[in-house]
Amino acid sequence: MKLLEYQAKEFFAKAGIPVPREKLVLSVNEALSAAGELGLPCVLKAQVGVGGRGKAGGVKLAKTTDEVSSHADAILGMDIKGERVERLLCSEAINFTEEFYASITTDRANRSMVLMVSAAGGVDIEQVAAQTPNKILKISVDPLLGLQTFQTRRAAMFLSDDKEIQKQIAAILAKLYRMYVSNDLSLAEINPLVLTSDNQVIALDAKVIIDDNAMFRHPNFEGYRILSDDEVLEQEAKQHGLSYIKLSGKVGCIVNGAGLAMATMDLIKRYGGEPANFLDVGGSSSPDKMLVAIDLVTRDPGVRSIFVNIFGGITRCDDIASGLLQAAKDAPLTLPVVVRLTGTNEVEAHKILEGTSFIPASDMADGARKAIEQAGGS
Numbered sequence: 001m002k003l004l005e006y007q008a009k010e011f012f013a014k015a016g017i018p019v020p021r022e023k024l025v026l027s028v029n030e031a032l033s034a035a036g037e038l039g040l041p042c043v044l045k046a047q048v049g050v051g052g053r054g055k056a057g058g059v060k061l062a063k064t065t066d067e068v069s070s071h072a073d074a075i076l077g078m079d080i081k082g083e084r085v086e087r088l089l090c091s092e093a094i095n096f097t098e099e100f101y102a103s104i105t106t107d108r109a110n111r112s113m114v115l116m117v118s119a120a121g122g123v124d125i126e127q128v129a130a131q132t133p134n135k136i137l138k139i140s141v142d143p144l145l146g147l148q149t150f151q152t153r154r155a156a157m158f159l160s161d162d163k164e165i166q167k168q169i170a171a172i173l174a175k176l177y178r179m180y181v182s183n184d185l186s187l188a189e190i191n192p193l194v195l196t197s198d199n200q201v202i203a204l205d206a207k208v209i210i211d212d213n214a215m216f217r218h219p220n221f222e223g224y225r226i227l228s229d230d231e232v233l234e235q236e237a238k239q240h241g242l243s244y245i246k247l248s249g250k251v252g253c254i255v256n257g258a259g260l261a262m263a264t265m266d267l268i269k270r271y272g273g274e275p276a277n278f279l280d281v282g283g284s285s286s287p288d289k290m291l292v293a294i295d296l297v298t299r300d301p302g303v304r305s306i307f308v309n310i311f312g313g314i315t316r317c318d319d320i321a322s323g324l325l326q327a328a329k330d331a332p333l334t335l336p337v338v339v340r341l342t343g344t345n346e347v348e349a350h351k352i353l354e355g356t357s358f359i360p361a362s363d364m365a366d367g368a369r370k371a372i373e374q375a376g377g378s
Contacts (some may be wrong), residue, residue: 005206023038023089025087041363044062044075046080085088085217097195101158102190112143115138118159119158137158186209186210187207191207199282243280252277252298252305252306252307253268254279257282263353271368272372310335311343317344328358
């Protein structure tokens with residue numbers, strides 16, 4: 001689960017990492033009130049889960065109340081890479097002289113954690129790695145021993161020659177690591193970590209990603225989850241025992257088994273189409289799951305056809321066919337549905353669907369081609 005900046009800074013503040021004075025606002029009036037409380041100038045920052053908000057105009061410096069009003073009005077409701085801005089973070093403006101980068105994440109290749117720092121803060125670390133890799137220091141952290149004092153000192157010395165500044169950086173890195181471990185994070189990042197004009201080191205931005213596999217140990221973290229429209233569908237599918245991930249294509253996929261679902265999407269792309277989703281109904285043959293699956297796929301306005309690809313092992317093809325008929329009865333389908341059913345009780349399934357609007361497919365390739373054709377091609 002990726003947190004928004006204001007949420008990530010709550011983690012930072014609890015860990016003792018210095019952050020600017022800030023306030024979350026949801027409207028222009030709230031932004032004006034926050035600016036009056038924090039003082040001018042202030043910075044208005046769009047709270048979205050994607051990068052590039054600065055380039056998109058989602059981060060603005062306001063020097064007057066008129067600018068606070070105009071900037072807040074412009075940013076709220078803005079679309080940044082498909083995300084609508086509904087929240088703003090009003091922050092005190094910080095005068096800084098240097099920018100650094102610091103993060104803790106997992107290095108799966110080396111089976112360790114890694115502390116990564118760079119003196120080239122304020123830009124994407126991928127860009128720094130590609131263009132000036134010598135500006136990045138990576139320190140492997142043994143998960144049993146943890147981050148050692150000599151390692152934080154080494155990282156601090158890599159960033160600054162000033163001993164007082166080194167002490168501040170080292171202390172922040174130690175706190176960042178403890179925060180990372182105690183909260184089961186997969187990423188804790190500060191970009192930029194800045195040196196202010198009065199020689200204070202402060203986290204100007206924050207990125208925190210919580211490992212979903214550890215959420216059972218932190219049930220209170222569910223309160224941080226802000227679902228997009230796509231994620232609402234994914235969570236709804238999960239509650240019904242389905243695995244659903246929305247994609248950007250036109251061919252909706254309903255398949256049983258993750259491997260077959262991946263193969264189905266690959267086949268659709270091979271024949272020039274684009275899958276609209278990954279949807280695995282699992283091994284159950286419950287017709288109710290098919291009802292939910294059809295509903296999820298048809299709620300995507302980009303879908304132009306549906307390919308139902310079922311290999312009946314544990315799953316019974318006749319139950320799937322019954323579910324399809326029930327779905328069409330409950331909510332008449334306006335999209336063409338191509339169906340390939342093979343395996344357990346496939347003969348019975350074909351008889352159930354005979355004479356209906358469902359389009360039969362002889363095999364996967366035939367089904368993929370027909371679904372792409374019904375969707376209007378690539």
